[in-house]
Amino acid sequence: LAKTTQPISMDSYExxxxxxxxxxxxxxxNDYITWYQQFPSQGPRFIIQGYKTKVTNEVASLFIPADRKSSTLSLPRVSLSDTAVYYCLVGDMVSNFGNExxxxxxxxxxxxxP
Amino acid sequence: EAGVAQSPRYKIIEKRQSVAFWCNPISGHATLYWYQQILGQGPKLLIQFQNNGVVDDSQLPKDRFSAERLKGVDSTLKIQPAKLEDSAVYLCASSLEQGGNEQFFGPGTRLTVL
Structure with a gap:
């Protein structure tokens, strides 16, 4: 079971x-790395997913070093509306055996x- | 495209009572998930369906929780009898297939057990 460790909290300016x-x-x-965002009183929302190197979409970038032992979600030019809880998930995206x-x-x- | 629908949004019951939650996934999504999210924690998977079959229910407290997905579309999650520690938000999510697809979450049902 690939356990993940994230900082409990972070603050940043707009x-x-x-x-x-x-x-x-x-x-x-076989594990992929997936990030979700959750606002209060809402269900989580998919942000981005990657396997290695760099993935970018309209919302964020995901950087994964060669050893894949860590990953970094990058949010460019954040606004107040980005205040949320961000979850990192790691698991087998192919077989789905188990629930990693x-x-x-x-x-x-x-x-x-602000 | 309509999202995942859940009802009710809020429910207050006394311990030892029964309660049921309903979920209507996104049309065409074969995989359906039920999660329990206790305040301050991340969502915890309770059960996963692929069409109308159970893929994983290893974390479902089967002595009091049950779930079904008749006809492979809507699903209900039941708690009978409820305990104080069942107070949580119950989230339903769906995805096109199992195995790495983006999960789309509903707004959740907030259950309070008194």
């Missing part, structure tokens, strides 16, 4: 770039300051 790092030292060969990919940790509570 307009800054925010980087949230997730450690997953025992990531397996469906294990949410406690996440990182990101607060954006």
């Amino acid at each position: 307009g800054q770039e925010v980087n949230i790092t997730c450690s997953h030292n025992n990531i397996a060969t 990919k469906l294990t949410f940790g406690t996440g990182t509570r990101l607060t954006i300051i």
